[in-house]
Amino acid sequence: MQTEEEILKIKKVKNTAVRTVVLRHLLSQEKAQSLKDIENALAYTDRSSIFRTLKTFEENKVIHSIEDGSGMTKYAVCAKGCNCDPKDLHHHFYCTNCDKTFCLFDVPIPKIQLPENFKLQQANMVVKGLCDNCNK
């Protein structure tokens, strides 16, 4: 496991206090985190600082963003070797009743054939419906 400092060094992002705690929090969580999640976890760090930190991380491929159907963009640390390609990701299921998000590891990511000269940056499938608990 790499430390926050090592990751930032590799990704050529200057280390600062805010960046360290944001990255540490993301690393410590199993699930992708929204800006609000991070804000709540880091009570003494300003929202806009976290926001700008996330943008910086994303630009430098320290993290990638996910739209999981909840309406809030979520962020997760890129795995080693992650190119933020669709193949590196998985889909999400959002329960419209209880607002929980589930990771769908079993649904294959389709091959995406884009028109000529289009460049793929990210792909994201959100499936919505009712989870087992709400589907009664």
Added chain:
Amino acid sequence: MQTEEEILKIKKVKNTAVRTVVLRHLLSQEKAQSLKDIENALAYTDRSSIFRTLKTFEENKVIHSIEDGSGMTKYAVCAKGCNCDPKDLHHHFYCTNCDKTFCLFDVPIPKIQLPENFKLQQANMVVKGLCDNCNK
């Protein structure tokens, strides 16, 4: 081609002035429309009336909503026989540079195998990147 009145009758939605013009506008457009698009097109109809009309239409399967990566929910009239199933839909490509959305008719919708007792309501894949014009 069905008239607005016929569609509303079939879907058992009471016909009103606002509903007619909103549906007429949606039918007249090639691309899915956002609330804002509709608001701009119908200068004298209130935003919240359009909003509630869209909700009513969606509940009664007159239209379905689409998340195309632009950040705004878009709406399109259901085709005849549309069950709003994933198979009835297509994916979208959102250009992060020029903010245009393209329909991806050629990308197959994957079979979605949900966990036991989960109920699918909608599925939506958004692909982001650069369109041919911006990828230079």
Added chain:
DNA sequence: CTTTTACTGCAACTCGATTGCAAAGATTAC
């Protein structure tokens, strides 16, 4: 015709995301 229910328009509000600005901190030039 009267009562009840549904629809509409306006204004206000929510909430996530984003920005302007000034202060603080870090880096570079001299």
Added chain:
DNA sequence: GTAATCTTTGCAATCGAGTTGCAGTAAAAG
């Protein structure tokens, strides 16, 4: 080492899509 410059941070304010409360109007039911 100190001044000038650039970057990061915190605060407050703003944006914009979506949503709601409320009162007036229109339509349906009795």
